[in-house]
Amino acid sequence: MCLNKHSDAYAREEPVMDKGMYQRRDRLVQEKHHDVYRNQEKWPESTQCSSCKAIFVNGRWSWASSDEVLHNVVCPACQRIADKYPAGVIEITGPFFSEHRDEIENLFHNLEKKENAEHPLERIMAISDEDDKTIVSTTGIHLARRIGKALASAYEGSLSMRYGDDEQSVQLSWER
Numbered sequence: 273m274c275l276n277k278h279s280d281a282y283a284r285e286e287p288v289m290d291k292g293m294y295q296r297r298d299r300l301v302q303e304k305h306h307d308v309y310r311n312q313e314k315w316p317e318s319t320q321c322s323s324c325k326a327i328f329v330n331g332r333w334s335w336a337s338s339d340e341v342l343h344n345v346v347c348p349a350c351q352r353i354a355d356k357y358p359a360g361v362i363e364i365t366g367p368f369f370s371e372h373r374d375e376i377e378n379l380f381h382n383l384e385k386k387e388n389a390e391h392p393l394e395r396i397m398a399i400s401d402e403d404d405k406t407i408v409s410t411t412g413i414h415l416a417r418r419i420g421k422a423l424a425s426a427y428e429g430s431l432s433m434r435y436g437d438d439e440q441s442v443q444l445s446w447e448r
């Protein structure tokens with residue numbers, strides 16, 4: 273399996289200290305993450321996540337119940353939560369958020385509920401305070417975008433959005 277191949281390569285390069293090798297090592301780690309979390313992968317029909325019980329049927333993850341579970345895996349969303357490795361990050365700065373925190377957090381949770389009902393891999397991982405900002409992390413890029421756009425459309429302020437190289441991750445910032 274790919275993971276083992278990458279781990280071996282990682283181990284071989286561990287003792288090498290020059291800068292070029294560090295860069296290569298970073299790239300390998302990124303590839304590993306890409307393999308672990310990719311959402312486009314096709315699982316066999318009737319694959320269930322052993323953690324959240326989402327099930328892969330008719331070519332997509334859903335909350336459908338199935339009499340027949342043929343395979344068990346940990347889904348990409350549960351894997352990201354376990355690894356604390358979000359796909360979407362929204363950085364919130366400015367005084368507005370703390371002044372309206374309850375209302376805005378309700379908005380986030382309502383958006384999550386709607387998105388997650390249709391797309392089980394889209395979840396909020398955490399809403400955490402760091403120094404002068406609040407970080408919202410998500411398991412999927414669509415929920416992160418939806419949260420960012422909802423903030424801008426409900427409260428204006430200034431929103432920016434940047435995708436990762438492979439478009440498997442997105443970083444947003446919102447300030448008001």
Ligand SMILES: [Zn+2]
Nearest residue numbers: 321324347350
């Ligand atoms: Zn899961």
